[in-house]
Amino acid sequence: MTDAAFTADALLAGNRTTLASYSARHFGWRLEDGVGTIVLNRPERKNPLTFESYAELRDLFRQLAYATDVKAVVIHGAGENFCSGGDVHEIIGPLIGLPMPQLLMFTRMTGDLVKAMRHCPQPIVAAVDGVCAGAGAIVAMASDMRLGTSRSKLAFLFTRVGLAGCDMGACSILPRIIGQGRASELLFTGRAASGDEGYAWGFYNRLCAPDSLLADANELARSIAAGPTFAHGVTKTMLHQEWSMSVDEAIESEAQAQAICMATRDFERAYQAFAAKTRPTFQGD
Template sequence: MDELIIRQEGEVAWVTMNRPDRLNALNPTLVEALREFFVGLYWRRDVRVVVLQGAGNAFCAGLDLKDRNQANSRHSIGAGLTGQRRISEIVIAMRRCPQPIIACVNGAAAGGGFALALASDVRIATPKTKMNAAFIRIGLSACDIGVSYFLPRMVGSSVAAEYMLTGRFIDAERAYQLGLVSRIVEPTAMEAEARGFVEDMLHATPLGLRLTKEALNHAVDAQGLEAAIAMEDRNQILCSADGDFPEGVRAFLEKRKPVYENREG
């Protein structure tokens, strides 16, 4: 059984973590597959949007502590740091890749699964969604795999401290109140909800979509308004000079789906 199933439909990659019997917990094989996929996305223009989900009744329960290779082996500090970087590189690649990532978070998103959800651009939840920084409950720090970066920027430092210092679960309703998720739908409606987001995103030109994600990421850490506006000004000039811009305008005026050229670069 493939640990990670990647199905491409046109310009959309549907990515499924496929260890349902282990609640899609991260073992070395799944970590490697996720990292290779997201790192490789940076250079791909045939994929414009990614939908990330988990098979079965969970999104991802975090690190698989029952996996013998991880739980029972002893490493030097250097080897341990290398192994840690193999995992943390996934979320760096998720933010760096130009494709928006829609996370369909059904059931548990704990520890590393929480990090994967936070590193996505849009999160859809179900009533069964439960997210937490589980690391602190197993003898580690809650600051792991980008959680200490993403969470306070999304919910503020006080709320982030509440959940990171305790390891408490954030249920779907609380996540919606905090703005961590965009929608709460039944599990059977999750794919349709994701497809709605995909359809709207694909109305953007390929360049416009990529540059919007890039500028959003930079704006989060921008030193001020002028820095953010400088990036926005650059984006608008680049997009208006792109060959797909006239088609975007025509499609808008004609109230139809745009047909963009499949461009490289």
């Protein structure tokens, strides 16, 4: 190894991390076969978020940008619900008495969770059952793929508590998923969309039986984790960045991105496997 290569490895080593032994304080976390699973685990309250869980989720997704052992992520709620949003007593009540600078600190922190989800390279699969409301609906929205059930209830509740629907990127991301008119209806009315509506509108990739939802989400995540993870990260980045590009800019950016992927060992492995009539084993480099 050359001195230059050794120096580069040494510099990068400080950013690399593994999350197999990560111990979450405010939600469940486990890692198996390259799939990290986040469990919002307050089922007695339909898994609401708190100041602490918001911040820890944000920090975990930021760490995922440097994790070498996580290839895909599944997020779901414990019990029969996904997430009921911000905890009324632990978040909504205290916010009433805060001055504007601290309110802005809070709203920026919650928005940072969405930014961290969109910028981590791992594809995120949300397994949505039961109540998926408020900030919970945002977490599902910010995921890359969503599996639901017929009993899923999707609601962006902000107007029902006297707030605007433009929370945590909802007015930017939701119309791109379900269309401007449907997003407007949900964000203005705060009403709950059924699982069948969410699927018909494109919010859910598919509907699953409640008892197979998590297994189906894990199967999808494992299939992604077995793929070319570096290239998956590039795909996710381009899906996000191209929202603000012209078609010409997007084509040029994709040309550069694809050329980078062609320089990876996974691309070579895929060719060698094709030539040998075998299935490639991707390693993410």
